[in-house]
Amino acid sequence: MKIGIFGLGYVGLTAAACLTKSGHEIVGFDVSEQKLATVMAGKSPISEPGLEELIATAVADGKxxxxxxIENRLADCDMAIVCVGTPSAPDGSHNMSYIAEVSRQIATAVDKDRSRPLTVVYRSTIRPGTLEELVYPIFRRVMxxxxxxxxxxxxxxxxxxxxAIKDYFSPPKIVIGTHDGKPNKNMDIVNEGLDAPVFYVGYREAEFTKFVDNTFHALKVAFANEVGRVCVRxxxxxxxxxxxxxxxxKLNISPYYMRPxxxxxxxxxxxxxxxxxxxxxxVGASAHVVDSLIRSNEAHKHFLFEMCVKDLAEGARVLMLGVSFKKDSDDLRESPNIDLARKFLQGGYKLSILDPFVEPKNLLGQNLGYSFQHLPDLGELLIDQQTAEATEFDLVVDTSARSxxxxxxxxxKIDIGALA
Known part of the structure; x- marks a missing residue:
């Protein structure tokens, strides 16, 4: 199939690369000219193992x-996949402006006399009811x-x-929301060969899936860290x-996200x-456990800082191994390691950071904005491996088994991936 993908961030770019490997032709759309130029040069604007190789092959093969x-580039597409961001608004809700604008652009660009339907697939995390109450009304108003x-x-x-690439080809499950909960031919073609349980459901059940999954993952992390803090005390x-x-x-389900x-x-x-x-x-449904998660997480960030600086003299030299939120990634958005770095600086410590996956000049979009807002001196704090190994530190903080x-x-040395 020929597929248009809107938003070439982590989700969109990974989908584009993996779909070309599966034999599909991809037309990608993004507002960042720098990102587009990087991709068309056969390179990846983000750090993700195996992604650049797939992109280079896809570009070279013309896929x-x-x-x-957009112009008329959707005319011969069978599918359009929307992967734009839905960042947090000040009140905690999702900011749906990108979803609304891309929906309007697609609706405007679609040939109203198409001989076959265009399957428009949304992968961004959205509030249940969004397709019915926001997206469909936009298409109906325009078309x-x-x-x-x-x-x-x-x-x-x-x-x-x-x-991400491994997860794309070996997902834990496939959830597809349609207006009647019945299968969709084009989605079956896209998912052909993937070995995972498939759930065809209504829009709202599918939309809510990510909230349930991600909130439960967050709950597991916060719960484990609370237990870990008690253990240390x-x-x-x-x-x-x-x-x-x-x-x-049998009863505790899974070890993932459960290590203090x-x-x-x-x-x-x-x-x-x-x-x-x-x-x-x-909607008037109190959720006190969910309400406590962010507060518990913030408390844990401060607990980790206190554990690091215990008996550490002011002005001591500190090396952090990793500033991105996860090893082998350059994603700094809401990274707890950014917060930890800021606490070291505010405490008067001489901080250096070793993270080979983070290169300030390569940061784009929300990733760049978050790092600049919360750790504007990042470029001055980063050092290379040679410098790190030649310097004597009072404390080395390994953020996730990066040593x-x-x-x-x-x-x-403190490994904050294990509290004891």
């Missing part, structure tokens, strides 16, 4: 082209009685940064408690927890 304007040439689908993604080995807990796969360690962060969990808080309050293979000189 991936990118543009900033009038020709709106029937569009078939709307909601298909949430379950990609983890730094393992009582002189109990959090590592041993964790080992016992995850051995019970770093705070949760990134572009999904904090944003979607805040949005679910907003939704619960908006392997490094020969560092330090008086003390």
């Amino acid at each position: 991936l082209t990118c543009f900033s304007a 009038g009685d020709k709106v029937g040439v569009i078939e709307l689908v909601y298909n949430p993604e379950f990609l983890r940064e730094s393992s 009582l002189g109990i080995s959090a590592t041993k408690v964790h080992e016992i807990f995850i051995s019970d796969t 360690g770093g705070a949760f962060g990134g572009s999904c969990l904090p944003k979607d927890v805040r949005a679910l808080q907003y939704i619960a309050g908006d 392997k293979g490094l020969a560092l000189k330090t008086k003390r």
Whole structure:
């Protein structure tokens, strides 16, 4: 099939690359001319293992082209996939302006006399009811009685940064929301060959899936860290408690997100927890556990800082291994390591950061905006491996098992991925 993809961030670019590997032709759209130029040069504007190789092959084979304007480029497309951002608004709800604008642009660009329907698939995380109450009305207003040439689908993604390609081809599940909950031919073609349980449901069930998943993942991280803090205060080995807990796969379900360690962060969990808080309050359904997650996470960030600086003299030299929210990624959005770095600076410590995946000049969009707003001196703090190994530090803080293979000189080392 020929597929248009709107928004070439982590989700959109990964989908584009993987779909070309599956034999589809992709037309990508994004507002960033810099990002488009990078992709069309066969390179990846983001750090994701294996992604650049797929992009280079797709561009060289003519299976991936990118543009900033739609014009008539949807005329021979079978599908359009929307992967634009839905960042948090000040009240915690999702900012839906990008979704609304892209929907309007697609509706305007579609040939109203198409001989076959255009399947418009939304992968961005959106509030339940968005397709019915926001997206479809936009298409109907623009297209009038020709709106029937569009078939709307909601298909949430379950990609983890730094393992996105593997997750794309081996997803935990496939959830497809349609207006009647019945299968969609084009979606079956796109997902052909993927081995995962498939759920065809209504729009709202599909839209709510990511909220349930991401909020539960956030809950698991916060719960484990609360247990870990109690263990540290009582002189109990959090590592041993964790080992016992995850051995019970019958009742405790899964070990993922359950190890006491770093705070949760990134572009999904904090944003979607805040949005679910907003939704619960908006519909009058109190959700006190959800309400406590962000507060618990902030408390854990401060706890980690206190653990790091215990008995550490003011002005001590500190090296952080990793500032992105996850190893093998350059995503700084809501990274708890950004907050930890800021606390070290505010505490008067001499901070250096070693993170080979983060290059300030390559940061774009929300990633660039977040890092500049919360850690404007990032470029001056970053050092290379040679400098790190030649310097003696009072404290090395490993944010997520990033010290392997490094020969560092330090008086003390803390792995905040394990509280004990």
